Amino acid sequence: MASLEKMRRNKTTKAASIYDVAHESDVSVFTVSAVVNHKSHVGEKLRKRVEAAIRKLNYRPNLIARSLANQRTHTIGMIVPDIANPFFPMVVRGAEDAAQRHGYNLLLCNSDDSLAKEEAAVELLLSKRVDGILLTKAAEDFRPSLRQMIKEVNIPFVLVMRTYPKLTKDAVITDDYQGAYDAVCHLARSGRRRIGLIGGPRKVSNALARWEGFHDALKAEGLRFEPELVIEGDYRIESGLRAGHALLSHRPDGIYVANHLMTVGLLQAAEEMGLRCPEDFGLVSFDDYPWLGVFRPRLTTVELPKHQLGIAAAELLIRRIAGDRSEAVVKKLQSELRVRESCGFALHVSRGRSENSDRSLEAKGLR
Amino acid sequence: MASLEKMRRNKTTKAASIYDVAHESDVSVFTVSAVVNHKSHVGEKLRKRVEAAIRKLNYRPNLIARSLANQRTHTIGMIVPDIANPFFPMVVRGAEDAAQRHGYNLLLCNSDDSLAKEEAAVELLLSKRVDGILLTKAAEDFRPSLRQMIKEVNIPFVLVMRTYPKLTKDAVITDDYQGAYDAVCHLARSGRRRIGLIGGPRKVSNALARWEGFHDALKAEGLRFEPELVIEGDYRIESGLRAGHALLSHRPDGIYVANHLMTVGLLQAAEEMGLRCPEDFGLVSFDDYPWLGVFRPRLTTVELPKHQLGIAAAELLIRRIAGDRSEAVVKKLQSELRVRESCGFALHVSRGRSENSDRSLEAKGLR
DNA sequence: TTGTAGGCGTTATCAA
DNA sequence: TTGATAACGCCTACAA
Numbered sequence: 001m002a003s004l005e006k007m008r009r010n011k012t013t014k015a016a017s018i019y020d021v022a023h024e025s026d027v028s029v030f031t032v033s034a035v036v037n038h039k040s041h042v043g044e045k046l047r048k049r050v051e052a053a054i055r056k057l058n059y060r061p062n063l064i065a066r067s068l069a070n071q072r073t074h075t076i077g078m079i080v081p082d083i084a085n086p087f088f089p090m091v092v093r094g095a096e097d098a099a100q101r102h103g104y105n106l107l108l109c110n111s112d113d114s115l116a117k118e119e120a121a122v123e124l125l126l127s128k129r130v131d132g133i134l135l136t137k138a139a140e141d142f143r144p145s146l147r148q149m150i151k152e153v154n155i156p157f158v159l160v161m162r163t164y165p166k167l168t169k170d171a172v173i174t175d176d177y178q179g180a181y182d183a184v185c186h187l188a189r190s191g192r193r194r195i196g197l198i199g200g201p202r203k204v205s206n207a208l209a210r211w212e213g214f215h216d217a218l219k220a221e222g223l224r225f226e227p228e229l230v231i232e233g234d235y236r237i238e239s240g241l242r243a244g245h246a247l248l249s250h251r252p253d254g255i256y257v258a259n260h261l262m263t264v265g266l267l268q269a270a271e272e273m274g275l276r277c278p279e280d281f282g283l284v285s286f287d288d289y290p291w292l293g294v295f296r297p298r299l300t301t302v303e304l305p306k307h308q309l310g311i312a313a314a315e316l317l318i319r320r321i322a323g324d325r326s327e328a329v330v331k332k333l334q335s336e337l338r339v340r341e342s343c344g345f346a347l348h349v350s351r352g353r354s355e356n357s358d359r360s361l362e363a364k365g366l367r
Numbered sequence: 368m369a370s371l372e373k374m375r376r377n378k379t380t381k382a383a384s385i386y387d388v389a390h391e392s393d394v395s396v397f398t399v400s401a402v403v404n405h406k407s408h409v410g411e412k413l414r415k416r417v418e419a420a421i422r423k424l425n426y427r428p429n430l431i432a433r434s435l436a437n438q439r440t441h442t443i444g445m446i447v448p449d450i451a452n453p454f455f456p457m458v459v460r461g462a463e464d465a466a467q468r469h470g471y472n473l474l475l476c477n478s479d480d481s482l483a484k485e486e487a488a489v490e491l492l493l494s495k496r497v498d499g500i501l502l503t504k505a506a507e508d509f510r511p512s513l514r515q516m517i518k519e520v521n522i523p524f525v526l527v528m529r530t531y532p533k534l535t536k537d538a539v540i541t542d543d544y545q546g547a548y549d550a551v552c553h554l555a556r557s558g559r560r561r562i563g564l565i566g567g568p569r570k571v572s573n574a575l576a577r578w579e580g581f582h583d584a585l586k587a588e589g590l591r592f593e594p595e596l597v598i599e600g601d602y603r604i605e606s607g608l609r610a611g612h613a614l615l616s617h618r619p620d621g622i623y624v625a626n627h628l629m630t631v632g633l634l635q636a637a638e639e640m641g642l643r644c645p646e647d648f649g650l651v652s653f654d655d656y657p658w659l660g661v662f663r664p665r666l667t668t669v670e671l672p673k674h675q676l677g678i679a680a681a682e683l684l685i686r687r688i689a690g691d692r693s694e695a696v697v698k699k700l701q702s703e704l705r706v707r708e709s710c711g712f713a714l715h716v717s718r719g720r721s722e723n724s725d726r727s728l729e730a731k732g733l734r
Numbered sequence: 735t736t737g738t739a740g741g742c743g744t745t746a747t748c749a750a
Numbered sequence: 751t752t753g754a755t756a757a758c759g760c761c762t763a764c765a766a
Contacts, residue, residue, distance in 0.1 A: 061494060061759085
């Protein structure tokens, strides 16, 4: 009898299996499984015995084996461009919080916005049989074999921050168009007339939306579009630095930058060129962080609800995993203009230091 | 014949299994497995056939099944206090980079430095049979049953940033003592005499080391220790804010803060009290970030090699997983004092703006 | 209510 | 070199 054979290896210092528990409490594995999973009513007596054995042997189910049997890993894969980009940690945290609440774990990958790395990550995640994937898609299509594999494995994807309808229409994004629009309008109303843009890579949806918001705001404010004041970056510091040099040489009096990292590069460029913000140029940037309220220049920014973004994405994904087949949705989260001083707002309105509007710092970024 | 039975479900849109490939190429599963894993020389002909079938069916091995058979998941668990604390993203990124290079993935968990959450995370990771765990340990001991389980599963742990010998002596940390020492000496040499401290929770090793560095530097510089100038925080903004209010009311002329988040809180407090840095108090903080060079006050900081920390920890862990039984090591990485202006250095030495020392920003933080 | 046996997709041991 | 076949640890019809 093979099953008896199996039970004979409990002297070794290995984690107890369901067989060990069954043996110890003198019941079948079915019974053990039933009490572990609270299924299929088990008689009082047996249950007690099994529970005692579980405690005695310190039994914990092997989730790998369970996954193989159940075809569910309770793991979700998350691919971000770069967790070291300060935008993403809070998004990931939100996703992890939600995942955790629903009994899921997060397998994290970085793509550096490179298609090759992204494909490798997806393929690995599929092979590891994650139940679903959260993805901030890089610009280009997956290769056909990967698309095929995705189809076969048939797990849900939810896009984060950027849409990519070819893959899935489920996405959680922020209102980038409106955010950019608000930013530029604020610049204009602060009296800036020659407004420049350092944008993200036009190939990805959120960058494009921010470009459009910029353009439309310019038009709405009756400002002229000057091509040399508009530069495409890649969301990294280095590109902001280069763009900054190029842009500032034309002496715009206002600049909208599409993310924080490029803003850092821009400020570095300004520093090197001896230009000051907000005296020489007004600035509105995307992404807010708790510390931006305490350093100068006090950046006026468009805050995106990063934590909420991660939560919403994970929850949508988990609903899909649970079998929700309702129509695909792109959930758009509101952005929020946080006026501080980098457009010269406080400069014009009042010279007092108490005018800055981040008294609310305590309530916000302080987790 | 049962094996024939199995092969009869290829019309359904499921991912191909090794059986499907075996059937398609008319060989045994052993042969397929052999060519997939490049083991046990397979004849030219059969190999070609198998490879063709693999391509045709778009076969990828199910890593869950493989893990069950191999008892290895090629996954490592990583538990950090909070990925949204800007210190950790770069550490995680380093770990992920190294893991990735060695064919491992990262399962990420947040503990919020709470023992309960940490225990829950460890238990889950063990149940998911990760091959090893990277852990920034919270202060207290695991409960006995968990310790028992760890022993049974017998997987390696490597501690990150904080030692905790009761669990394991393998750790990768930074030279916190020296960093704090350098920070305080710099403050003293900038002419500060009444130096305060906002430290981390004394219960964790790195915070303690920073306290000791602070004390010894005070002594070495012949400065008096004033108990009311020393406050314990928890590495979060909120605690820095509270500590800042308490501390600044005693009007120290120099402050050393043990991490960036508490520095943000401190600056907020200073703002609220109408005190300025570096005019009213000098400041040296831990953790450097690429953007600290472009905002004012230009913080003098002690940079910790975060990325390298993650890499070293993951690589040590992976060596342990691979069976390296050599003596436990705690690898200590050097910190680096980055002098900028928040101690009044530039103020005293020169009033020019070009004196700041972060011309190297381009080379450093720009990934 | 409880037990038996087969399946999940691989790897690995033995024979052939 | 290849092919059966038994693990790996769990779940779950189907039986009893």
